[in-house]
Amino acid sequence: MTNPYAPPQAVVLDVVDPAAGILLADRSARLGASLLDGLILGFMVYLPVVVGALFGGVTPADTNDGGMPAGLGIGLLLGAVGFVVWLWLTIKCLKANGQSIGK
Numbered sequence: 001m002t003n004p005y006a007p008p009q010a011v012v013l014d015v016v017d018p019a020a021g022i023l024l025a026d027r028s029a030r031l032g033a034s035l036l037d038g039l040i041l042g043f044m045v046y047l048p049v050v051v052g053a054l055f056g057g058v059t060p061a062d063t064n065d066g067g068m069p070a071g072l073g074i075g076l077l078l079g080a081v082g083f084v085v086w087l088w089l090t091i092k093c094l095k096a097n098g099q100s101i102g103k
Contacts, residue, residue: 025103036102044086048078
């Protein structure tokens with residue numbers, strides 16, 4: 001005797017209605033996603049540069065001798081690494097589902 005509580009064994013295919021189309025996001029959702037993308041970019045790229053400049057002690061006297069303070073150089077390096085990581089994440093998300101990080 002078979003188990004009456006067993007799940008069905010039939011193969012069922014999903015039926016897609018071609019007339020349904022794709023539901024696009026409205027303007028407020030796109031604006032929010034764009035703002036979120038900008039914040040993520042700012043935290044990953046611009047924040048390390050600003051923090052490196054602040055903690056590196058950039059003063060007008062430092063820029064007169066033609067050299068770059070060490071803190072600013074480290075901040076620029078971290079900002080470049082953050083940009084590469086942000087670019088990789090963006091390309092990965094766009095390739096996977098056609099959406100940005102914020103979306």
